[in-house]
Amino acid sequence: MNNYLYLCSTNTAFKLFPMTSKFAVTISLLFTLLLQISPISACDCIAQPELDIQNWNEVPLVFTATLVDYKKTIQFGFFKFKVIRPYKGDLTEKEITIYFQPKKSHTLLHAVKDFSLQKKWIVFAYQEVKNGKTYIRLKDNYTSKYCGLSRPIKEGQDVFIAYLNEMEKNSDGFQFAENEYNITIAEGWYDSKIPIGCWEYFNEKGKIKLTGSYAQGAKVGEWLKYATDKHGKQVVMQKQHYEDGKLREKINFTYYGELRSKVTYTDDHKVLLQFRKDQMISKQIKTLDNKLISRYKYKKGVMYKEEHFELGGRRKG
Numbered sequence: 001m002n003n004y005l006y007l008c009s010t011n012t013a014f015k016l017f018p019m020t021s022k023f024a025v026t027i028s029l030l031f032t033l034l035l036q037i038s039p040i041s042a043c044d045c046i047a048q049p050e051l052d053i054q055n056w057n058e059v060p061l062v063f064t065a066t067l068v069d070y071k072k073t074i075q076f077g078f079f080k081f082k083v084i085r086p087y088k089g090d091l092t093e094k095e096i097t098i099y100f101q102p103k104k105s106h107t108l109l110h111a112v113k114d115f116s117l118q119k120k121w122i123v124f125a126y127q128e129v130k131n132g133k134t135y136i137r138l139k140d141n142y143t144s145k146y147c148g149l150s151r152p153i154k155e156g157q158d159v160f161i162a163y164l165n166e167m168e169k170n171s172d173g174f175q176f177a178e179n180e181y182n183i184t185i186a187e188g189w190y191d192s193k194i195p196i197g198c199w200e201y202f203n204e205k206g207k208i209k210l211t212g213s214y215a216q217g218a219k220v221g222e223w224l225k226y227a228t229d230k231h232g233k234q235v236v237m238q239k240q241h242y243e244d245g246k247l248r249e250k251i252n253f254t255y256y257g258e259l260r261s262k263v264t265y266t267d268d269h270k271v272l273l274q275f276r277k278d279q280m281i282s283k284q285i286k287t288l289d290n291k292l293i294s295r296y297k298y299k300k301g302v303m304y305k306e307e308h309f310e311l312g313g314r315r316k317g
Helices: 029-032 053-057 159-169
Strands: 061-073 077-088 095-100 122-128 133-138 173-178 184-189 194-202 208-215 218-228 232-244 246-253 259-265 270-278 278-285 292-299 302-308
Touching: 053 159, 053 184, 053 194, 061 095, 077 159, 077 173, 095 133, 122 159, 208 232
Parallel strands: none
Antiparallel strands: 061 077, 061 122, 077 095, 122 133, 173 184, 184 194, 194 208, 208 218, 218 232, 232 246, 246 259, 259 270, 270 278, 278 292, 292 302
């Protein structure tokens, strides 16, 4: 990889370096393909109609494959894929088995109804190292609005495949993406398909909505999420802190800049602090799949109630 120095600041112009290439992803180019899409399911999340540049940036492994085996029980499930074509990431295996927990990973597959063997799939995944072993997992979506992206390839011309083909050819050097109104919705740098340095994402009106940095494709450091207040001004609604792609802290604010909540993450649990008028009113310790371990309540900064729970949800003591 090339070594670059990138500065990420929403107060200064982003284009610090000459553009090495120019790429505009326009929705209008794929409009006729989008007309072929109909909703797949009705659930909390919905099927994503098309890919965007943030999908590409935040998924380390993208490939097409044939589903050769599949099993799902209440406790666990797995897919066995025979790889057809890698689009992104270092993928040398010809066959891949991906395990998942149905309850924990339910949004990954909400939009998928057909698990027939020998179907061709588009798979969005990442690698996880545990106890010295490397596992491949399905990647969830960066937004809770949409379900996971992995799904069977649609007959005819699939908009996901069309987008991947374009991104594969146009993900090196400086790039930007535009919507159908020629408004920039994202800009940043790539090195051989991998996002690096500072990236900025914008809403449909061209106002900043997210900014932060990548190191070799993984989110690092501080990321800021913005929203538009009633005066039309962009205000920071959330600060996130990442270490090597792992979310370690998330702080939420009101439109007036008051602290609402703070979540810190470890490898096996998370701690949620809630605030009112910048004073802490509660603290919860939970497992990563949201099972309550302990709960504390505060008034004027002083704890007045403490509760502890078994993993089954029953209160201790």
